[in-house]
Amino acid sequence: MKLKTHIAGVAALAVMAAGGATVAASAQSTLETVKERGHVRCQVGSPSPGYYNLDSDGNWYGLDVSVCKAVAAAVLGDVSKLEIQSVSTQSRFTALANGESDLLSRTATMTLTRDTQLGLDFMPPNFYDGQGFTVRKDSGITSALQLKGAKVCVTTGTTTELNLTDYSRKNDLNISNVTFEDWNVRDDTYLNGGCDAVTGDKSSMAGNISSFPIPADHMILPETLSKEPLASAVRQGDDGWANIVRWTVYALINAEELGITQANVDEMRDTSTDPNVLRMLGVEGNLNVGLGLDKDWAYNVIKGVGNYGEIYEAYMGSGPQGIGIDREGTLNALWTNGGLMYSPPMR
């Protein structure tokens, strides 16, 4: 047994050296595996406000968790038929590739390299984020271009740090980075006057500001440094499964557009005359056939987690578990309100 471990270890090194990303090409489709197993394995990260979080009773909640639940509802008809795995940033992509999880729903920014080189298929973004700066209101700074020579607190090891350096170079700002491993310490340093500004994703910073002793003393500058379309992802090579997850996300957005909510979904199914609603909820048509799901898959999704607007309100907006980011006028508004949340027609 000892020897075996060694051989495995040496072989592991060899594969790593060769740079080969092994993708398990299982004979069975993911849908079949999931149905046989009886639950969906969904991968999130270690808790991150708004996206995936533990409450004090040990339940997961958040935007990305809702996507997991929606997929479980679509495939198995029940949001609780779900095993949420929390995987570290370092092993997130391997865990998906080697079949430990069926779905990665953990604020991964969709980029060309990741989409093409990691054996992943990205799904439609469920949140558009962007990097920005937080400053003290009394500092008199109203634009990021005024941050000349400033000390900026940033968490290390992420694209955030690189974006900051790029931005500083492009605009000749001569910003000095003060780096931290943990954003809690970063914020504490900023609050104690250790730096003039904090940089990070605007969504998470909005949440953090709300937890500062006096939130009204701080503000986020208007500039956005980067594009961060956050999306879930599935293993490459199983198009059927990718379709299911993709259209589950679209169903959330489409439901909001059609005015279907968790509360009125039963009523809509029984009394609506809108053919779009009837088709989506499985009363008419056969949307489910191509996906290989039950007729009422979208009904189960909305019944289980609500539509995108409701989810946003609960976890990103002003709900009791929300981090309080306004939706109006942002990229995350529905396309009819000038945002980017747009579902192709479901017919």
Added chain:
Amino acid sequence: MAIVTAQKTPDRQPPLSETSIIGWMQKNLFSSITNTILTVITLYIVYLTVKGIYIWGFADATFVAENRRECYNNSLTGACWAGVIDWMDNIMYGRYPRDELWRINAGGILVVLWMAPLWMSKVKGKIFIGISVVMLYPFLAGYLFSGGSKGLFMQVMVSGAIVAFIANMLNMIIGLTKNQSLVQFLLRIFNQNNASDKTQRNVILGIMIISFLAIFLWQISFNLEKVGWTQWGGLFLTLVIAGVGIAASMPLGVILALGRRSRLPVVRVLSTSFIEIFRSVPLITVLFMATTMFPLFMPDGFVLNKLVQVIIAVILFNACYMAENVRAGLQAIPKGQFEGAHTIGLGYWGTMGLIVMPQALKHMIPNIVGNFIGLLKNSTLVSIIGLFDILLMLRSISRDVPWLGLHREPLIFGAVLFFILCFSMSKYSRHLEKKLSTDNKS
């Protein structure tokens, strides 16, 4: 004329400077001007620290609140213990279903009760107790914690464990009250204490089989609800990893140490290279290997429980350190002990098991316990690979929306908790050393 006192004059009281506190202070703290200044400065620093901690942690602190904003409303600068209190179940048990927490508590109480008789001098049959806690308790605890439907093997082991536990408890009660072992007591009840060995054995065996069958039939009637390992967490998970790690790495370490000193070249080379390779790699590397690389070499769809992978990695890693500790102990044993053992006709295992190993382990108690403490603290590394052990749970409080950004209080709480755990282990090792000390060195 000589005066002879027939009685001894009574001892005079020692001078006040030796007995009173003031005398002691004068001698130790204020003996010179420099010392006086140093004492005052030190006392002032201690005062400032304690005062700061007291004001932050108690006077200005909030213990009851719904969320962090309420803590701020109470005091902007004080600690917010309410978050830690609100999360206490998570910190202790992880995401374990709240209705099933009694199972973890029961598992904890069981092991304490099971092992308690080992410390009672009146109780007989300690070897039986020791063996049963290592061989049977893990199955009972494993089933209590994970639940699900029992296979035949689990049914047998669980029933066996329950029988052993009940016997152990009865044995303890009888030992404490009547100063007898359970076996003697049973034989007396059945009036067999003067019967032949064979009859006695049959009676005891019969009682064992009957009680086993009774328990076996009883346990078929119920099953505990299944709780997947992803729901394990908090201090419970930390203790499971550390506990299994300690229990398994000890025997494995002894075997490796013997292997390294073996005269058989294959055994020696294998043991040595195993120890050296695992010892030369950081634990976190071993953990990453076990959780991310290992599954890539397994056949498709083969998903091993991540917790098991982690525990195996911890055991293998720690066994190497244990092996080196044991080997150090072995080297301290004089050659005469080996030769003495040989002259009374003991073979290799007899020599090692009866003469050498007990002495070697006794010498090494401080190192071995130090290693256990290290293992307990190292086990928090599993939070990096995403297991919700106590550290990750404590850190997650600052992510929960009601307690967003609350990160200092949980970590301080964790530090205190770890101090209590590690310090009691260290105190216990001192106690063991004293108890086992046979004073053959001074």
